[in-house]
């Protein structure tokens with residue numbers, strides 16, 4: 385398995401291009417199942433999760449080709465070959481469950497493996513099931529698979545989510561586009577990835593209003609057509625690289641970055657003494673003074689502070705002056721980076737869903753283990769600030785969510801390299 389070696393202490397200066405969002409693209413790709421006509425996605429990120437979604441869609445009869453080195457993905461599902469999403473693929477990636485809504489809408493049936501838990505916490509699907517049931521689906525769990533059926537097709541209805549689940553909002557939004565009549569989704573998730581999906585579905589001919597608010601209305605149509613859609617900027621990759629100069633000094637411009645994608649995060653950066661300026665091409669970031677200051681952070685659904693940036697923020701707060709408190713409210717086991725950061729000299733105490741971080745003068749390089757996607761990159765960031773060499777092992781998680789991390793960081797002056805196994 386590959387590892388990444390980081391030698392700390394180099395100041396960062398320059399521009400980092402931010403890719404299209406993994407978590408948007410993984411919801412946009414299954415939208416192809418709703419139409420017999422082609423869907424083309426531009427600004428797609430080049431990630432192993434996209435390859436996994438490609439394999440899943442191909443197993444259902446979709447033709448997928450990628451162009452421009454993977455930045456453009458052309459999908460076409462003229463005929464569905466299967467309505468079964470197999471455990472062998474679904475277990476690799478939670479987002480595989482996003483084929484459930486589209487399959488039900490198009491074929492009126494689906495058999496989809498439960499994603500199961502993952503390292504960061506349980507990944508239940510009860511909210512998805514309840515929402516699709518409100519559109520007339522009958523769903524039963526058998527042998528680890530959800531067996532779903534919509535006799536006579538889905539019909540619109542009132543869907544009230546008990547929690548603003550991103551995945552459940554995406555599944556029911558896609559399903560409702562082809563349901564008979566109108567659907568109202570209450571307590572819908574408001575993440576930028578939901579807005580992006582709604583825009584793509586609208587380009588395909590869906591009638592949707594209210595995305596980005598807590599109430600989304602959908603008027604079902606008979607069929608969806610062809611469309612080309614540009615994937616929204618990855619706000620998590622953006623936030624990750626925005627933190628980099630706080631570890632190293634210098635100034636970095638994240639190309640394609642927009643404040644509206646990342647407001648709550650930027651407020652915390654400001655409080656920590658990190659200056660963010662919007663430019664015509666992106667967001668410029670630099671640290672005021674020598675060290676960041678402690679801040680308290682609670683993860684919440686959008687527009688709150690994103691859970692997917694908590695690990696990177698914790699790594700930064702390990703180098704700050706003062707004591708910070710972090711509360712993780714989305715996933716129950718998302719502090720696995722803490723013991724690894726401790727190996728580098730960080731002072732962190734974890735009590736259930738809370739962590740207390742007391743900043744230290746200097747982190748020290750160490751061999752560390754990447755336990756999940758965002759934990760992996762938090763260790764790389766910490767390595768940029770640490771004295772000596774940090775070896776981040778087991779980086780396959782990283783390749784799920786960050787394209788060419790070592791190239792992007794070395795282009796702005798970091799001393800980082802990948803060692804291929």
Ligand SMILES: CC(=O)N[C@H]1[C@@H](OP(=O)(O)OP(=O)(O)OC[C@H]2O[C@@H](n3ccc(=O)[nH]c3=O)[C@H](O)[C@@H]2O)O[C@H](CO)[C@@H](O)[C@@H]1O
Nearest residue numbers: 407506508509510511512549550551552685691692714715
């Ligand atoms: C609200 C939130 O921040 N969602 C994040 C979540 O999306 P993802 O779609 O994976 O997760 P959800 O938004 O559905 O889940 C958030 C919470 O709801 C719970 N839940 C979810 C579905 C369900 O049927 N039953 C249930 O109890 C989950 O256990 C979790 O505690 O992970 C993604 C990858 O890290 C992030 O990009 C999303 O921003």
Ligand SMILES: C=C(OP(=O)(O)O)C(=O)O
Nearest residue numbers: 407477478479692757758
């Ligand atoms: C945890 C993440 O992804 P997934 O939901 O696919 O596990 C993530 O994007 O940070």
